[in-house]
Structure formats: structure tokens, C-alpha cells
Amino acid sequence: MTRLTLSLAAIFAALAGTATAEPLAPAAGRSLRLGDLEGVAYYTAEPAGHRVVVTLAEPSGRPVRVEAVLAPDQAVTLSVPREPGAAPVSVVLRRSGDAVTVTDTAEPGRREAAARF
Numbered sequence: 001m002t003r004l005t006l007s008l009a010a011i012f013a014a015l016a017g018t019a020t021a022e023p024l025a026p027a028a029g030r031s032l033r034l035g036d037l038e039g040v041a042y043y044t045a046e047p048a049g050h051r052v053v054v055t056l057a058e059p060s061g062r063p064v065r066v067e068a069v070l071a072p073d074q075a076v077t078l079s080v081p082r083e084p085g086a087a088p089v090s091v092v093l094r095r096s097g098d099a100v101t102v103t104d105t106a107e108p109g110r111r112e113a114a115a116r117f
Contacts, residue, residue: 030102032056035080035089039063043070043093043100050100052093054078070095 029040032054039056049069056078057063068076072095079090092103 026050032091032102032104034078034091034104035082037080041091041093041102045098049074050095050098052076052095052100054091054093068093070100072097 026045027042029042032039032041034056036058037056038059039054041052041054043050043052046069049071051067051069053065053067055063055065066076066078070076070093075092075094077090077092079088081088087105090105092101094101094103
């Protein structure tokens with residue numbers, strides 16, 4: 001029974017995705033993928049709050065940069081729609097105290113990943 005339970009848990013984790021966290025220092029970048037867009041995210045601590053910067057582009061396209069200053073307990077979500085009825089692919093940047101967390105939602109076949117800045 002235990003072996004079956006562990007096997008089912010491993011299969012579920014592979015299908016559903018998992019979340020992992022990595023502490024990063026301010027101004028240290030993290031790679032992102034948002035649908036067909038690839039890029040980086042980082043933050044800097046400023047007197048007004050934590051400025052998060054995300055730069056994304058298609059491999060052959062012009063980059064787009066999004067900046068937001070987050071106060072404690074604020075978040076910003078970037079998303080790309082998919083086919084009708086499907087949830088969008090998104091990246092959420094959330095500030096909790098002095099930490100910023102980046103969470104990617106999983107595309108089919110991809111894992112969720114979170115990184116602590």
C-alpha cells in the first residue's frame with residue numbers, strides 16, 4: 001500500500017507541477033517564460049518600495065519591459081491568454097515583507113516554479 005501511495009504521489013507531482021523557491025539578492029535576475037515570451041525579472045529596493053522589472057520578448061521580436069513598485073503585500077500579474085476556456089499562462093510577482101516571490105503557472109508539460117528574491 002505504501003509503495004502504491006508513493007508511486008501515485010510521484011505521478012501526481014509530475015503531472016500537476018511543483019513549486020520551488022530560491023533566495024536571490026536584490027538586482028539578481030531570474031529567467032522567465034510566459035507562453036512564447038522569454039525574459040528576465042529582477043528587483044531593486046528603493047525608498048518608495050521594491051521596484052520589480054520584467055523584460056520579455058519573442059525570440060525574433062522586440063522586447064517589452066514592465067516595471068512596478070510594490071509595497072508590502074502587493075503583487076503584479078503578467079499573463080498571456082490561451083485558447084478559449086483555458087486558463088492563461090501567468091507570472092505573479094508578489095512582495096511579502098522584504099522578499100519578492102516570482103511564480104510561473106505551468107503550461108502543459110511544464111512545472112510551476114517560484115523563486116524568492
